[in-house]
Amino acid sequence: MSDRVLVLGGTGWVGRLVAQAWVERGARVTVLARGDRPAPAGADLVVADRSEPGAYDAVDDVEWDEIVDISSSPGHVAQAASALGERAAHATYISSVSVYAEADRPGADERAAVVEPLGDGEPYDYARAKVACEHAAAALAVRVAVIRPGLIVGPGDPTDRFGYWPARFATATTESVLVPEAAGLRAQVIDVDDLVAFIVSSGARGFDGVLDAVGESHPLGHVLDLARDAAGHTGEVHAAPADWLERHGVAHWAGPRSLPLWLPAEVRGFAARSGAAYRAAGGGIRPLSETIARVLQDERARGVSRSRSSGLERAEELALIESFVAGR
Template identity: 55%
Template sequence: MANVLILGGTGWLGSRVAERWLDHGARVTCLARGHRPAPEGAHLVAADRTAPGAYDAVADQEWDEVVDVSSDAASVASAVGALAAHTRHWTYVSTISVYADSDGAGDDESAPVVGPGTDGESDYAHEKSAAESLVRTALGHRAAIVRPGLIAGPGDPTDRFGYWVSRFALAGDGPVLVPDTEDKGVAVIDVDDLADFIVALGDARWTGVVNAVGDPHSLADVLAQAREVAGHTGEVVAASDEWLADHAVAHWSGPRSLPLTLPPRHRGSWSRSNTAYKILGGRLRPLRSTLERTLDAEREAGLDRDRVSGMTRQEEISLLSAIE
């Protein structure tokens, strides 16, 4: 029986990885703050990774697999310092945001990455890059680095991917505001496909770096499929990037945004190579399947609920009135 430690394991992706390892018959421990329960069957160790002695309760065991998804390089450093000598294989979940060129369409895992933050610079990409370096230095041939792109599916705490299928469903026969889709695209990987892949790499003790990204879709195709899944029959009103900026509408994520929209110079965010992922057996379920699963979860949560990303229906209606 494999002995697996998930650093986290109670959040969105981490809990799914823990569940998959449990399905494999592993003994699973989740080390997390304890604000949320661990998946049924897993043992929860409540600990603050930023505090001294955070790993004392697990550092005296031998681990077949450690999985870490942290975006804080300092937390990753303390983890590898405490656990690397007692771990057969380590999987670090990074991000394609580490690549230095955001316009690297078709680039594979050999593309240059940003360096660790300097002069006080600390952001998502630099923290993930620094964490990758720490893991690879400490674990060497025992480490797998997985770089996902946009993760989608039920339970997404960022509210990005679910916005469109939810909004089309909420609007019904009413109008929906969309961005100009020319030269824009999206590539998503379903959270459950990613969790399966992470567990498969750990089970095989595979080492190296791999992009875990979906196939590229035009933004127009994603919106069309989301609209069809939602059964929307109203008007679709497109606004230019300039008009949206003038009206304080953000791109990609966050409040008062049209999620998933990025300027053309960010082609690398939706067109990185996934050849290695597929060769390693990674699955990509159809986009429609992820949209359907996401809509089911959105309906359960409430189509008109407050969202982390997107805009309220009232904000959207106000903008639609202004564009006409």
């Protein structure tokens, strides 16, 4: 008999890929979501709003072999645990390395302290919400895997962070590109297909515990060089110091008018976490060059020059380069 798998929210990016991977494994998969998007091929869709009473009524009479939850809402996870906790043999909660209280020590692992969980009625904070979700997820099943991914990248990424760099180098071709001065900075990503493969395989074998799903930590300059080489960029690269970028209103990490992947020097441990437990548990890490090639192909298909949710618009970047070259 095939596994019965329930993916809560399985129509977005990561959740959808998890549901698809379980289908390909031969499982009978149900996804519970608001219905804004179709279910993955081969999966059944249950339309429900997790904020509403009775959201799990259509799935609480099934004995599930696996439940996967990725929500960042503690209330959603707690309600799912209350409704389904006695119906699952195993559960996987997909959290984040953002839960850790400190990010200044390279090589830190799962034993590091996490932030305080978000309390009822407190202003929303992503890291604290994820910790509260982890606590709630402990009641989803007798055996629960808490997977804390690093920055998830790959084809279809809706955040536009990692894809900014190969796309920007591809857009610029022979023209100039602005990058942050990268000395001492690092980047650490996990390819979405590697993460999904691990989520499914660890769920199938009933992995019980907490681990950081992170790839290799690389010097940021090396990552940018790989992206530039993949895109075939031959123009100038202008590396601006952190203080200059901050003075000119360029943000770290993500969002509008940012340089994605660039982090403040004081959080040097965020992109340099230990992945030893992930690798020991069978987690795969493909070469970074392969991930960049996959991302660039996806970016070309979606349009390398499109406006995106993270990074500099090309006109903004060119104006900044002009100021930088002029010494302003």
